[in-house]
Amino acid sequence: MLTRLIEALCCASLAIAATPSHDLLHLGGQGINLWRLQDRIRAVDLRSGPKLAVQPQINDSQTSRLLPLEKKYPASYFEQPIDHNDTAIGTFKQRYWVDDRFYEPGGPVFVVDGGETSGADRLPFLDHGILAILSNATGGLSIVLEHRYYGESTPVDEFTTDSLRWLTNEQALEDSARFMRNFNYSGIDLSATNTPWIYYGGSYAGARAAHMRVLYPDLVYGAIASSAVTHAAIDYSDYFEVIRRTNNQTCVEHIVSAVATIDRILDIPLMSNPLKALFGLQGLKHDDDFVSVLVEPLGAVQAQNWDPVESTDSWKRFCETVSSGGAGRQIGLVKIPAEVVNYANWIRKEVVSLCPEGMTVEDCFGTYDDSKFRDDTSPSSWKAWTFQVCNTWGYFMPAPSDPEQPSLLSRRITLEYTSKICAQTFPPGKHHRVPPLPRVEEVNRLGDYALESDRGVHHWDQNGLEEGWREPGYIRKIHREEVAFVREWLRDYGRV
Numbered sequence: 001m002l003t004r005l006i007e008a009l010c011c012a013s014l015a016i017a018a019t020p021s022h023d024l025l026h027l028g029g030q031g032i033n034l035w036r037l038q039d040r041i042r043a044v045d046l047r048s049g050p051k052l053a054v055q056p057q058i059n060d061s062q063t064s065r066l067l068p069l070e071k072k073y074p075a076s077y078f079e080q081p082i083d084h085n086d087t088a089i090g091t092f093k094q095r096y097w098v099d100d101r102f103y104e105p106g107g108p109v110f111v112v113d114g115g116e117t118s119g120a121d122r123l124p125f126l127d128h129g130i131l132a133i134l135s136n137a138t139g140g141l142s143i144v145l146e147h148r149y150y151g152e153s154t155p156v157d158e159f160t161t162d163s164l165r166w167l168t169n170e171q172a173l174e175d176s177a178r179f180m181r182n183f184n185y186s187g188i189d190l191s192a193t194n195t196p197w198i199y200y201g202g203s204y205a206g207a208r209a210a211h212m213r214v215l216y217p218d219l220v221y222g223a224i225a226s227s228a229v230t231h232a233a234i235d236y237s238d239y240f241e242v243i244r245r246t247n248n249q250t251c252v253e254h255i256v257s258a259v260a261t262i263d264r265i266l267d268i269p270l271m272s273n274p275l276k277a278l279f280g281l282q283g284l285k286h287d288d289d290f291v292s293v294l295v296e297p298l299g300a301v302q303a304q305n306w307d308p309v310e311s312t313d314s315w316k317r318f319c320e321t322v323s324s325g326g327a328g329r330q331i332g333l334v335k336i337p338a339e340v341v342n343y344a345n346w347i348r349k350e351v352v353s354l355c356p357e358g359m360t361v362e363d364c365f366g367t368y369d370d371s372k373f374r375d376d377t378s379p380s381s382w383k384a385w386t387f388q389v390c391n392t393w394g395y396f397m398p399a400p401s402d403p404e405q406p407s408l409l410s411r412r413i414t415l416e417y418t419s420k421i422c423a424q425t426f427p428p429g430k431h432h433r434v435p436p437l438p439r440v441e442e443v444n445r446l447g448d449y450a451l452e453s454d455r456g457v458h459h460w461d462q463n464g465l466e467e468g469w470r471e472p473g474y475i476r477k478i479h480r481e482e483v484a485f486v487r488e489w490l491r492d493y494g495r496v
Contacts, residue, residue: 027397028418029367030292035382037354037364069123073097078182080148082155082166084174092155094175095119095146098185099126104139108196108221108490109183111143113176113212115205116385119146119153130200130224130482137483138490140198141190145179147205148172149384158377161429164387169211169442176212180219192219196493198486202226204393211446222489224482230451232440234394235415240408241400243301251319255298256406258322258339262291263410265334274331278341280348284361286368288417291410293365294343295397296351298408314350321346373425383425387434390422394438 027034077093097119110131112122122144125131131142146153149167156163176199180192199220201209206228213223244252265271266287276282276290284290300314326338355364366372376383389395396418399409419437426434 027292027295028421029373029424030289030295030365032373032382032386032421033365033367034296034351034354039382040356041354069127070120073099073123073126075152078179080155080175080178084171084178090155092148092153094148094153094179095151096179097123097126097144099131099135099142100185102132102135102139103141107135107139107141108198108486108493109141109143109190109192110134110198110200111145111176111180113199113201113205113208114144114146114150115201115203115208116147116150116388117381118151119144120151130479133479134198134483134486138486141185143183145176148175149379150381154379156379159379159383159387160377161426161434162431164384164426165429165432167384167387167391169208169392173208173211173215176208177216177219180216192221196221196490198222198224198489200224200226201228204229206230207443210451214446214451221493222486224486229393229395230443230446231448232393232395232438232443234396234419234437234440235401236395236397237400237409239395239397240298241405243298244406244408247301247315248319251323252408254322254339255343255408257337258343259291259294259408259410261337261340262294263412265336266291266412268334271331271334275336278329278331278336279344280352281361281365284365286366288410288412288414289365289367291412292367292417293351294347295409295413297346318346318350367421367424370424373421374427386421386425390419390426390434390438392438392440392442394440 075095075097077095079091080094081087081089081091083089112125112131114122126142126144131144134140135142148155148171149159149164155166180197183191197220199209199212199222201207201224203226206225207230209223210225210228210230213220213225244256262275265275272287272290273282276284279290279294281290281293284293297314297318300312300318303312304315322339322342324338324342326341328338329336329341352361352364355361396415397409397413398415398418399407399411399413403411422434428434
């Protein structure tokens, strides 16, 4: 079976759920601000911690589901070199989880790449998602393998420019390969030299699945690269262009009109502060910081999912709000149309409300104070992923460069604005310097859009329900197709 691996829009959640989405981080410093505010909500007891002016809508379903899964599937640890090219530097413990409910002697091993988050976030795939579906159909063993520098698989005590230098594609891919070469379960040799291993990943981890199949064909018998981002790009303004072209056009037209109006008003001297006040953002110093806050609701498009536990209705509610009409408002001599007023109402209620009492809007949403990002050296997934973005992957999300192209983003959101976070967060170290722009060629040389391989296929498929018949028909169809081609692969191997 020969299937081309192509890039597609992935379906990772941007909802306020168990872990803030790393897609926010492609908005530069503002994305990190929003990520931190969402993370703060989870980290504090709202009854005794910082009060919020308005209680935001929070989806705790993922959090409540993960806690029992971590007890059901206890973690194990595998010793890895910090640097595969210089093992004298030391080692760290890479965390992983195993499910043997369906394993039959001689069966395959399925591994999910944890990607750019804690591996614990992938446990639903182990329990009742894609791993359970495939293992149940083939007598397989299921594994979730956490990515270096995420969750508990952190090889260093603090995240500085130098200590993050081992967070590279090469090192992380070799982690997986070394794990596969040496895996032993309950005294049984299930290493990839003796057992067919099928590697699964979605989005960034999907690219890793594809790259593992290309770089380690002797270990990875098959790879499912779901929504794999095999093409790295510095300017990823196309992300929002897809949203503009494919979503509710009434809503899209109102957003485009509102954003264009906001840009025109900001061009008028003395109108910046009154406009910001309408959005509850008076006191925010920089106009580009102001308009970047307005991007936040657009992330809700990707938060939609067939599984109600994973999904959110934020995008639907935002569209209803921005398109609800009204009489508009007058600020001085400038008439503010209804769609701008409605947009402002949403931002005040759903975004500005995340800013705790005792913090100013500049504290919460300003991006020009380097110390906000540089002084935080504690291990965190936002800093690990930002390091990967700045060094290799890119995917900065500015407004379109063509001034004639309709835009969901203010023209003030430029590539320079979204990428300045790299120099702010990662000053030159003794052993490593972040490049002026990401070296995306390190990813693209592995195949880019043309990447293809035997037994490789091209992320809504990763989720599943314990009662599979309750899944939507089109999801069941995808799962049946995946089971079918994996069985075909295993027949070729001689295990079915």
